[in-house]
Amino acid sequence: MRIDEVELGDELPEERPDVSLETVRRFVKAAQMDFPRFTDHDAARAEGLPGAVIPGIMSQGQLAAMIHRWAPGSSILKIDTVFRTPMIVGTPVVCRGAVTGVNDDDTVEIDLTILSEESGATGVLGTAHVRLADS
Amino acid sequence: MILDLHTHSIRSDDGRAKVDNYCQWIKRKDLPIDGFVLTEHRQFDGDSDYRALEDQYGLLILKASEVETDYGHVLVFGVNDDLLHALDFGRIDHPIGDVLAAAKRCGAYAAPCHPARKNVGLFSHYERKGAVDGVETVEVYNGGSIPGEDELSVEHAARYGYRTIGGSDSHIVSRIGLCATEFTDPIETIDGLVAALQAGRHEARTWRT
């Protein structure tokens, strides 16, 4: 993906990342945040959550992975995500991205969202500033 | 003429959109809006000058504010020196009556936004505290509403006889223009917008699916 191949308004291919309980358990161990609110639905409900929630930083990692697949070899200079609504472990989500800026310094800006496929609620909103590989 | 009356730029703490990118997005996506109003949180941006962008993209870009009150958030259009002197925009606990009265006294126009939203919407306070005098217009279509919120706003606005506006409440570029307000008359300035809101010659529009 080169800068001259990208246009403002382009949409990244949608992705449906693995948010199964098994994968979330592996992630939280690697992230050293192995808390029941991420891995145990009953324990999470006892904390007032609707169920075990996908860690926000895992969602951020999934969005970054989507960008890297769209533009192999690219470098994310900055990623900023806001966690708006808890996304529930095991409930399908969809990651989306759209190019909202193509800059003179050969970088692009991307809007990012993660939606619950079940409720349509926006779980994560964000932006990324990306330098493409061949720039 | 259609304007998105509720947007945020990087001047807001949670805004991630550059105004230039809003303009490019509107044109690229051929959105059916003729301009937008920047309603930064708890402040009025008196410094930024978007006239060059207006000329470049053929869009109207106006500036207003979203202030926080004991009855939720309120959009204030037509902010001027008198109003800046009368209200501390950074506060989060204004009595709503003070905001409505100050706006009226200073020639501005105040309209509560996302009124059905829990805690920060006008109607969510009506059940416990009763209705507020002086409200004329509310934002019934908001791009950040969760399912059911806008429908409730429309229902309550009709019950209280309020006029309606719409705005995307966009914080990132790709959300602009999801909701907006259609005006009967052309608008060229913030004073023109205030006059149109006072006259009530408008209706809320939504393109959310």
Next chain:
Amino acid sequence: MADVDIRAERERWVGTVFQEIELTVDPDRMLEWAVTAGETDPRFVDPTHPDFQASTAFPTHVNAARILPDDFPDFGTRGIDGGKSVEWHRPMRAGQTLRATVAIGDLYEKTGRSGTMVFIVNRMTFFDEQDRLVCIVDWRMIRSV
């Protein structure tokens, strides 16, 4: 909380570095993180790749012993993760020993669906062995009051 003047506290605290930590980047955790977050780019999931490095969000998990200064105002303990940003300046490599400073990046209050909230931005700035800037992580912690 009712007596706390947030704007005055903001003046006092923003920019204050209150802790410094050292950490070694664990290649196994780096790899597992990337794989479970769905990365497929060999720079992040192939330890034999010549440019093997930490994936984009990896440094967000680093927690210092103290997330706030000792004498920071008490805004309650009920916290929500409001979001994180990572700004990269150079790659983070397996086995590196990094130094990180922890500071208050911002402090402000606002109202939202959950009521009145205080936002505390915890900023971690990572440096490599040559004291070059690696990345900056901002963590927006929300305290409901």
